[in-house]
Amino acid sequence: xxxxxxxxxxxxxxxxxxxxxxxxxxxxxxxxxxxxxxxxxxxxxxxxxxxxxxxxxxxxxxxxxxxxxxxxxxxxxxxxxxxxxxxxxxxxxxxxxxxxxxxxxxxxxxxxxxxxxxxxxxxxxxxxxxxxxxxxxxxxxxxxxxxxxxxxxxxxxxxxxxxxxxxxxxxxxxxx
Amino acid sequence: xxxxxxxxxxxxxxxxxxxxxxxxxxxxxxxxxxxxxxxxxxxxxxxxxxxxxxxxxxxxxxxxxxxxxxxxxxxxxxxxxxxxxxxxxxxxxxxxxxxxxxxxxxxxxxxxxxxxxxxxxxxxxxxxxxxxxxxxxxxxxxxxxxxxxxxxxxxxxxxxxxxxxxxxxxxxxxxx
DNA sequence: GCAGATAAGTCAACATGACTGTCCCAATTT
DNA sequence: AAATTGGGACAGTCATGTTGACTTATCTGC
Numbered sequence: 201x202x203x204x205x206x207x208x209x210x211x212x213x214x215x216x217x218x219x220x221x222x223x224x225x226x227x228x229x230x231x232x233x234x235x236x237x238x239x240x241x242x243x244x245x246x247x248x249x250x251x252x253x254x255x256x257x258x259x260x261x262x263x264x265x266x267x268x269x270x271x272x273x274x275x276x277x278x279x280x281x282x283x284x285x286x287x288x289x290x291x292x293x294x295x296x297x298x299x300x301x302x303x304x305x306x307x308x309x310x311x312x313x314x315x316x317x318x319x320x321x322x323x324x325x326x327x328x329x330x331x332x333x334x335x336x337x338x339x340x341x342x343x344x345x346x347x348x349x350x351x352x353x354x355x356x357x358x359x360x361x362x363x364x365x366x367x368x369x370x371x372x373x374x375x376x
Numbered sequence: 377x378x379x380x381x382x383x384x385x386x387x388x389x390x391x392x393x394x395x396x397x398x399x400x401x402x403x404x405x406x407x408x409x410x411x412x413x414x415x416x417x418x419x420x421x422x423x424x425x426x427x428x429x430x431x432x433x434x435x436x437x438x439x440x441x442x443x444x445x446x447x448x449x450x451x452x453x454x455x456x457x458x459x460x461x462x463x464x465x466x467x468x469x470x471x472x473x474x475x476x477x478x479x480x481x482x483x484x485x486x487x488x489x490x491x492x493x494x495x496x497x498x499x500x501x502x503x504x505x506x507x508x509x510x511x512x513x514x515x516x517x518x519x520x521x522x523x524x525x526x527x528x529x530x531x532x533x534x535x536x537x538x539x540x541x542x543x544x545x546x547x548x549x550x551x552x
Numbered sequence: 553g554c555a556g557a558t559a560a561g562t563c564a565a566c567a568t569g570a571c572t573g574t575c576c577c578a579a580t581t582t
Numbered sequence: 583a584a585a586t587t588g589g590g591a592c593a594g595t596c597a598t599g600t601t602g603a604c605t606t607a608t609c610t611g612c
Contacts, residue, residue, distance in 0.1 A: 219536050220551075222520075222528035232516050233448065233509075234532065234551060236422070240441075241547050242535035243419045244462065246412070262569055265416075272409065279588060286420065291570055293590065315579045315588040333409075340408050343537030344398075347530065352398035354523065354530025356410065359418035361393050361519030371417050375396075375410060436597055454560060467599055469561065491559040491608045 235358070242343075249335040257302075257328065262295045264332055270305060270319045271329040272374060277316040284370065304328060393522035411534070418519075425511040433478075433504065438471050440508055446481060446495045447505040448550060453492040460546065480504060 222231060247261065254264055269284050270276065276284075282292050296319075299305040304325030310316030321329060344352050363371055398407060423437065430440055445460050446452065452460075458468050472495075475481040480501030486492030497505060520528050539547055 219529065219533045222525050222532070229513070230552070231528070232513050232520070235516050235520070235528070236444075236512050237448075237547065237550055238532055238535035238539075239415075239419055239422065241543070242538035243415055245539045245543065246415065260568060268412075272413075277588080278590095287569085288571065289589075290572085290591085294569080297590095310588090313580070313588080317589065336412050337405070337408050339538055340411050343534045344408070344411070346537040347533035349398045350526075351530030351533040352407070352411070353395065354527030355534035356398070356414055357393050357395045357523035357527040358519045358531035359414035360395050361522040362418035362515055363414075363421045367417070367421065371413065374413055376406070438598060455558090463598085464600065465560070466562085466601085470598080473561095486559090489559080489609070491606095493560065 246336055246339045249339055250332045253328075253331055253335065259298070262291075263299060266292070266295050266299060267304065267321065267325060267329045267332065270321055271326065271333070274320045275308075275318045277310065277318055279316070281319065299325070393524075393527075422512055422515045425515050426508045429504075429507055429511065435474070438467075439475060442468070442471050442475060443480065443497065443501060443505045443508065446497055447502065447509070450496045451484075451494045453486065453494055455492070457495065475501070 247264075250264060251261070254260060265285055266281065269281055273280070278289075278292070278296070282289055285292065296305065300307070303322050306320050306322055306325075307317040308320065310318050347355070360368065360371070423440075426440060427437070430436060441461055442457065445457055449456070454465075454468070454472070458465055461468065472481065476483070479498050482496050482498055482501075483493040484496065486494050523531070536544065536547070
């Protein structure tokens with residue numbers, strides 16, 4: 201964590217970042233397009249920060265996503281990770297093989313169901329994930345700080361609204 | 377446009393989508409991770425809707441991005457599009473060749489600078505882009521409507537905060 | 553007017569990360 | 583005992599990105 205865990209950090213910016221506010225006619229095409237574009241540029245800006253670290257390790261974004269979710273939910277099964285990432289078993293297989301051979305991820309046999317392989321990070325895997333997380337966090341914490349607490353709540357609400365209702369429980373479940 | 381241009385549309389949902397609000401300690405790791413995850417799932421949920429249309433045309437997401445920005449800024453140059461997409465000339469070249477051969481995009485010689493190739497959509501290109509936009513819009517309009525006008529302003533503020541300040545003018549410039 | 557810079561296009565080779573289809577094994581469920 | 587499920591593997595393909603080098607046309611500064 202590069203950000204102190206204190207309320208004063210949240211108050212570092214007394215005046216939130218000014219953006220043109222949404223108008224009462226906020227479903228007009230212009231305002232829809234503004235959301236599409238900001239979502240595209242915001243998303244790509246955030247993840248770009250981790251790319252240099254990944255490239256130095258010979259890894260890609262697919263590896264990062266797996267590391268991230270294994271860090272977030274230690275002991276999740278291969279099937280759960282496939283479901284979160286929305287990719288096929290074959291696609292994930294190669295990524296997990298890479299991460300296993302580099303000793304960044306370990307598998308244990310499931311306790312309740314011995315067919316399952318439960319995924320955890322090794323010490324070096326956790327260290328790498330922490331470095332990658334710090335990059336994302338730097339970007340996100342700056343954005344949160346500039347926009348302010350109330351804006352963050354709105355940010356979450358719109359993003360959750362983009363997720364099809366059927367998929368929302370899975371996203372909510374990531375919150376501990 | 378599938379959404380009526382009227383103030384009543386914005387009031388269709390009287391009670392905004394409830395999400396756990398950001399806490400005063402909104403720079404804690406948990407709340408940063410929540411933003412990272414919602415951004416990932418929200419972004420992928422939004423663009424997934426257009427994939428079926430693209431696949432039926434034998435096109436991919438790279439083609440969609442080009443069509444989108446050419447629709448947004450008709451007459452932009454190849455170099456401007458490269459800058460917006462953040463890819464190389466070679467990568468874009470293949471996409472523009474595809475779109476040209478299918479007669480979805482046209483090039484005109486620049487007026488001020490005859491080295492430039494200014495890009496516009498053909499009638500069929502505009503029709504396809506409109507269908508793709510409608511898919512994104514359906515998702516975004518639902519999210520806006522569920523979250524409410526004030527949330528949308530916060531959504532924009534955080535996303536703009538994610539964009540490095542040096543890149544912000546380019547994003548702002550897309551707004552007409 | 554000429555030299556150098558710039559906008560765009562192209563060729564070749566390559567990496568990543570997704571896909572499909574098929575087959576297999578072990579463990580669980582019915 | 584049979585069917586289903588979780589996971590792994592092989593083979594092939596496709597989309598989309600990369601670097602490097604080269605060409606052509608055009609613009610700009612001296």
